[in-house]
Amino acid sequence: MIPRAILTAAEMKAAEDATMASGVSVDQLMERAGRAAADIAWRMAGKAHVLVLCGPGNNGGDGYVVARLLAERGCEVQVAALADPATDAARNARAQWPGPVDAIGDARPAPMVVDALFGTGLARPLGADLSAALCDLVRKARHSLAVDLPSGIETDSGALLSPVPFFDATIALGSLKPAHLLQPAAGFMGMTLVGEIGIAAESALLEIGRPTLVPPLPSAHKYSRGYVLVAGGAMAGAASLAADAAIRAGAGYVALAGPEHGEGPLALVQRLAVDPRTLADLLADERVDVAVAGPGLGLNDKAEARLESVLAAGKRLVLDADALTLIAKRGAETLAGLDAPPILTPHEGEFARLFGDISGNKVERAREAARRSGSVIIYKGNDSVVASPDGRAAIAPPAPSWLATAGTGDVLTGIAAARYAATGDPFEAACEAVWLHGAAARMAGPFLIADDLIEALPRALAACL
Ligand SMILES: NC(=O)C1=CN([C@@H]2O[C@H](COP(=O)(O)OP(=O)(O)OC[C@H]3O[C@@H](n4cnc5c(N)ncnc54)[C@H](O)[C@@H]3O)[C@@H](O)[C@H]2O)[C@@H](O)CC1
Ligand SMILES: Nc1ncnc2c1ncn2[C@@H]1O[C@H](COP(=O)(O)OP(=O)(O)O)[C@@H](O)[C@H]1O
Numbered sequence: 001m002i003p004r005a006i007l008t009a010a011e012m013k014a015a016e017d018a019t020m021a022s023g024v025s026v027d028q029l030m031e032r033a034g035r036a037a038a039d040i041a042w043r044m045a046g047k048a049h050v051l052v053l054c055g056p057g058n059n060g061g062d063g064y065v066v067a068r069l070l071a072e073r074g075c076e077v078q079v080a081a082l083a084d085p086a087t088d089a090a091r092n093a094r095a096q097w098p099g100p101v102d103a104i105g106d107a108r109p110a111p112m113v114v115d116a117l118f119g120t121g122l123a124r125p126l127g128a129d130l131s132a133a134l135c136d137l138v139r140k141a142r143h144s145l146a147v148d149l150p151s152g153i154e155t156d157s158g159a160l161l162s163p164v165p166f167f168d169a170t171i172a173l174g175s176l177k178p179a180h181l182l183q184p185a186a187g188f189m190g191m192t193l194v195g196e197i198g199i200a201a202e203s204a205l206l207e208i209g210r211p212t213l214v215p216p217l218p219s220a221h222k223y224s225r226g227y228v229l230v231a232g233g234a235m236a237g238a239a240s241l242a243a244d245a246a247i248r249a250g251a252g253y254v255a256l257a258g259p260e261h262g263e264g265p266l267a268l269v270q271r272l273a274v275d276p277r278t279l280a281d282l283l284a285d286e287r288v289d290v291a292v293a294g295p296g297l298g299l300n301d302k303a304e305a306r307l308e309s310v311l312a313a314g315k316r317l318v319l320d321a322d323a324l325t326l327i328a329k330r331g332a333e334t335l336a337g338l339d340a341p342p343i344l345t346p347h348e349g350e351f352a353r354l355f356g357d358i359s360g361n362k363v364e365r366a367r368e369a370a371r372r373s374g375s376v377i378i379y380k381g382n383d384s385v386v387a388s389p390d391g392r393a394a395i396a397p398p399a400p401s402w403l404a405t406a407g408t409g410d411v412l413t414g415i416a417a418a419r420y421a422a423t424g425d426p427f428e429a430a431c432e433a434v435w436l437h438g439a440a441a442r443m444a445g446p447f448l449i450a451d452d453l454i455e456a457l458p459r460a461l462a463a464c465l
C-alpha cells in the first residue's frame with residue numbers, strides 16, 4: 001500500500017506555491033477544494049438545509065465555494081461569516097456566492113453544518129464566543145463536516161487551541177496534515193478523507209498504511225524467515241509475550257533465554273540462561289538475526305549484565321521497557337555506535353526518561369530522539385509516531401484505546417523483532433509492527449488482553465498478503 005504523505009502548514013503552503021508557479025491559479029485551487037468538500041457534504045446530507053460558516057482567510061473562501069455548489073444542487077444554504085474576506089481568492093469566491101451573507105451571530109442551527117472558519121492559517125485560539133457558537137451549532141446538527149481541519153486546531157502539533165466539537169467528517173485538502181493523526185486533534189475529526197486538488201504532496205512524513213507482505217519463498221527454511229532471541233529476566237510473563245508475538249508474527253525460529261522457563265507455545269524454544277555468560281553464548285550464534293531485551297528484564301545488577309550481553313552481541317536489537325529505563329541512566333546517545341540502528345519502543349514515561357529535555361510536537365520529539373540515539377523510535381500511544389535517524393518519520397492512524405492494558409507493549413516488541421528479522425530495515429519493520437498491532441487490536445475487539453492480540457495476529461498478517 002502506498003502510504004499517504006503528511007504535510008505541515010509550511011510544506012502545504014510551499015506545495016501550493018509550486019503548483020501556482022506551474023500555472024494553476026489560487027482561485028482554481030480554491031474551486032477544486034470547495035468542490036471536493038461540497039461533494040462530501042452532498043453525500044453526507046443530500047438536499048438538506050446547510051449552514052456554512054466562513055472565516056476571513058482561504059478556508060473561508062473554500063466555504064463560499066461549497067455554499068454556491070450546494071445551492072446549485074438545490075440545497076437551501078445559509079452562509080454566516082465571521083468577517084469580510086481578507087484574501088483576493090476568498091473575496092472572489094464570496095463574490096460568486098449569489099445569496100446573502102449573515103453575521104456569525106445570526107447563524108441558525110441546520111441539519112448540515114460546514115465549518116470553513118479556519119484551516120492551516122489559524123494562529124491563535126478562537127474567541128470564547130465563537131468557539132462556543134461553533135460547538136453549539138455542530139452539536140445541534142445531524143451531520144457536520146470540517147473543511148481541511150476543525151477550527152481551533154493547530155495544524156502541526158494537533159493541539160487544541162480552543163474548544164472544538166466532534167465532527168462527523170473532515171476533508172483534508174490536498175494532503176493530510178499532522179493534526180489529522182496526532183492527538184488530541186485526531187479524536188475530533190470523525191472520518192478523515194483527503195480531497196484531491198492537484199497538488200503534488202511529497203514529504204518525509206508519512207501515514208503508516210497497511211504493509212504488503214509476501215508468503216515464504218519455496219526455498220524458505222526456518223532460519224531464513226528470521227531467528228529472534230528474546231532475553232528474559234525477572235518477569236517471565238512479559239518476555240514470553242514478546243517471544244510468542246515474534247513467532248506468531250512470522251519469525252521462523254524464536255528462542256526465549258531466561259533464568260527460568262517461561263510460558264508460550266510449544267513451538268517456542270526455551271533456553272535456560274541463568275547467568276549472562278550463557279546468554280552471551282546463545283547470542284553468539286550467527287543465525288540469530290534480532291535480539292530483544294526489556295520486557296520482564298528487571299532493573300537490578302543481573303538485568304544490567306544481561307542487557308550488557310545483548311548490547312555487545314553485534315546483533316540487530318529491539319529494546320523496550322526495563323532495557324529503556326536502564327539505558328536512560330547511561331544516556332540514549334550511547335546507543336548511537338551500535339552496528340545497526342536498534343528499534344526502541346518507549347511509551348510516554350520511558351520517552352521522558354530517555355529524552356526528557358527534547359521539546360516540540362510529537363513528530364519533532366520523535367525525530368530528534370532518533371537522531372540523538374541513532375535508533376528507530378516507536379514513540380507509542382494512541383497516535384504512535386515512528387522516526388528514523390535519517391529523518392524519515394510516520395504517524396499511525398489512531399489505534400483502539402482498548403490497547404491501554406498491561407502487556408500490549410511487549411506484544412508490539414515481539415512483532416517489531418519478527419519484522420526486523422524478516423526485512424533487515426528497522427524503519428519499515430517498526431511501521432509494519434505498529435500497523436499490525438493496531439489491526440490485531442481492532443480484530444481482538446473490546447476488552448482485549450495482550451494474549452488476545454497474539455491470537456489475532458495471524459488474521460492481521462493475512463490481511464497484508
Ligand atoms: N494550501 C492549499 O493548497 C490550499 C488551501 N486552501 C485553503 O486555505 C486554507 C488556508 O488559508 P489561510 O492561509 O488563508 O488561512 P485560514 O483561512 O486558515 O485563516 C487565516 C486567516 O485567519 C486569521 N486568523 C488566524 N487565527 C485567527 C483567530 N484565532 N481569530 C481570528 N482570525 C484569525 C488570519 O489573520 C488570516 O486572515 C487551508 O486550510 C484550505 O482550507 C484552499 O483554498 C485551496 C488550496
Ligand atoms: N489509549 C490508547 N490508545 C491506543 N493505543 C494505546 C493506548 N494506550 C496504550 N496503547 C498502546 O498499547 C501499547 C502499550 O505499551 P506499554 O505502555 O509499553 O505497555 P506494557 O509495558 O504493559 O506492555 C503500546 O503499543 C501503545 O501504543
Ligand SMILES: [K+]
Nearest residue numbers: 115118147149
Ligand atoms: K475549518
